[in-house]
Amino acid sequence: MDTAIVLFTRDLRIHDNPALDLACRSARHVVPLFVVHDGLGFAVPNRLRYLHDSLADLRRSLRARGGDLVVRHGEPVAETLTLAREVRADGIVLARDVSRYAHRRLARLERACRDERIALRAVDSATVVPPGAVTPAAGDHFRVFTPYWRAWERHPRRDAAATPERVTLPAGVRAGALPAAPESTAELPAGGETAARRRMVAWLRGGLAEYADRHDDLAADGTSRLSADLHFGCLSPLELATRAARAGGAGGEAYVRQLCWRDFHAQVADAFEDLPRRDYRPRPRDWRDDxxxxxxxxxxxxxxxxxxxxxxxxxxxxxxxxxxxxxxxxxxxxxxxxxxxxxxxxxxxxxxxxxxxxxxxxxxxxxxxxxxxxxxxxxxxxxxxxxxxxxxxxxxxxxxxxxxxxxxxxxxxxxxxxxxxxxxxxxxxxxxxx
Incomplete structure (x- = not known):
């Protein structure tokens, strides 16, 4: 393959990024792309600020390897196909996600790639165990956590993806400007993979051992505070789970269990797209409008x-x-x-x-x-x-x-x-x- 596009979504990292690794192994030229979907309803100031930091950090990491992060504004599928025509891409790679929006984006991209005769690969990297990889004997997803936890623990893990040493862009590609960093009244940590990996290392060395005893202590603030890093994919959940499990002890086990809860909700949302807006198990209840x-x-x-x-x-x-x-x-x-x-x-x-x-x-x-x-x-x-x-x-x-x-x-x-x-x-x- 001569040219492949990596469409970044919620995997804003270079370490253990299966989409980026696959593109770099498969194509001579690789175009890392992020499409800013302006006006998207769930893009709020705190997350936009963190997103800006994360994209800036990802761009620095790619530039250090000879590449760049190409940024476009608009509808993701349309912008991706426009860029694919510009660079004459043979393939597009992206990570799967579980929301209704992500499902529809992937379906539109599949149709467009068929029409354009472009190879499309969707890989799993947003969770430790992909949604649907473990299922109950009867049903498409687990509805109760404990049996899911048992199946999740036994499921084999994929190998970590290699971190590319070099990313080669085709000539003449316009990088584009990062989205502006909005003002936020909240005290936010620095976003991006570099800061996230520092936090991860500090947490594994200094906080994990006591996690089982301190994670509910409100004043002690004994949680990892890595949730935003996981949400934006600045950290690999697989890497984090592997390193926490390797550390062992009650803290490691308790923390890995919390990462399993994250996967559990992902597999529920993947099967029940209305989870954010409709009762999963409707029950008779008189809700108050107050x-x-x-x-x-x-x-x-x-x-x-x-x-x-x-x-x-x-x-x-x-x-x-x-x-x-x-x-x-x-x-x-x-x-x-x-x-x-x-x-x-x-x-x-x-x-x-x-x-x-x-x-x-x-x-x-x-x-x-x-x-x-x-x-x-x-x-x-x-x-x-x-x-x-x-x-x-x-x-x-x-x-x-x-x-x-x-x-x-x-x-x-x-x-x-x-x-x-x-x-x-x-x-x-x-x-x-x-």
Missing amino acids: PDALAAWREGQTGLPIVDAGMRQLAAEGFLHNRARLLVASFLAKDLGVHWTAGAAHFFDLLTDGDIANNAGNWQWVAGTGNDTRPNRRFNPVRQAYRFDPDGSYVRRYVPELAGVPGRRVHEPWTLPRHPAGYPLPVVEPPVAR
């Missing part, structure tokens, strides 16, 4: 300190601790009775790691409409606060109105003789009283 309660939840003004701390962390950092995600989601869906899609939409507006499958899958799990085997499960926010923020450090970090309330009393400000000025009373009856 704009005031929803607004209080969004703004971190519910009067439940642990909930407000979580919502304010989300707004300040574009990130939310996993335990806090469960608590604030349960409070909205189970205590306030607001439909989970309203909460999922707010998360998706702010999360730098906003992933369609994980966001919707976790929200449905909490709401009782998804893959939880206990659909009536609910989290008492005060009890959870006592357990996972025992001295109140997490709450005081994000709710300054309560900075002067000592110890665990910060979790029940409504019981104080003098309610803290500027902090609201609970929007629902205090859970501790139920």
Whole structure:
């Protein structure tokens, strides 16, 4: 093959990138391409800022190998085919994804490539185990996590893809400008593979061993914070899982299990495209339309300190601790009775790691409409606060109105003789009283 295009999507890396490796092994010239789909609804400021960093870093890595990142703006299939005609490409390679948008993009690209007589290859790299690679005896995907986990553990892994030493562009290809980096009010980490790999190494050396004991400790912030790096494909989930498993111990096993949860939601979303907008398991429930309660939840003004701390962390950092995600989601869906899609939409507006499958899958799990085997499960926010923020450090970090309330009393400000000025009373009856 003379010329191949690598269409980057959510695999913005050169290490263990099967699409890039296949193109470099198969073709004399390789055109790395990213198409900025302007106006796409889920492109929000926090993720756009991270995307800009990631594309800039990918361009530097490709230039260091003699190539470049070609950037185009418009509809991805149309722009890819236009470039293919310009460079007379023989083939196009891209990574599969699981959303409805990704499915339709691939289907359109397959039709266009047939018409143009261009070879198309779609490879798997967004998950450790590809969606559909393991299935139950009866059915197209696993609906319960534990049997999926057992099958996932036994499934053989692909070999890591080679990192190309050289990328050779055809002559005369215009690189194009990167998308502008938008302003964001959140404190975001630097995006891109270089920064992501530094974070990964630091995490594996310094945080993984204690992960099993600390990952629910809200104040300790003992999670990897690699979720955005995984979402944008700046890290290979296969490499991360392999290295964590190799480290061993309770921390390694617990962390690999979380990566399996990520794959689990991906295989559900791959089979059920409506996961972000429709109940996976519809259940009789009277949802409330309560704009005031929803607004209080969004703004971190519910009067439940642990909930407000979580919502304010989300707004300040574009990130939310996993335990806090469960608590604030349960409070909205189970205590306030607001439909989970309203909460999922707010998360998706702010999360730098906003992933369609994980966001919707976790929200449905909490709401009782998804893959939880206990659909009536609910989290008492005060009890959870006592357990996972025992001295109140997490709450005081994000709710300054309560900075002067000592110890665990910060979790029940409504019981104080003098309610803290500027902090609201609970929007629902205090859970501790139920």
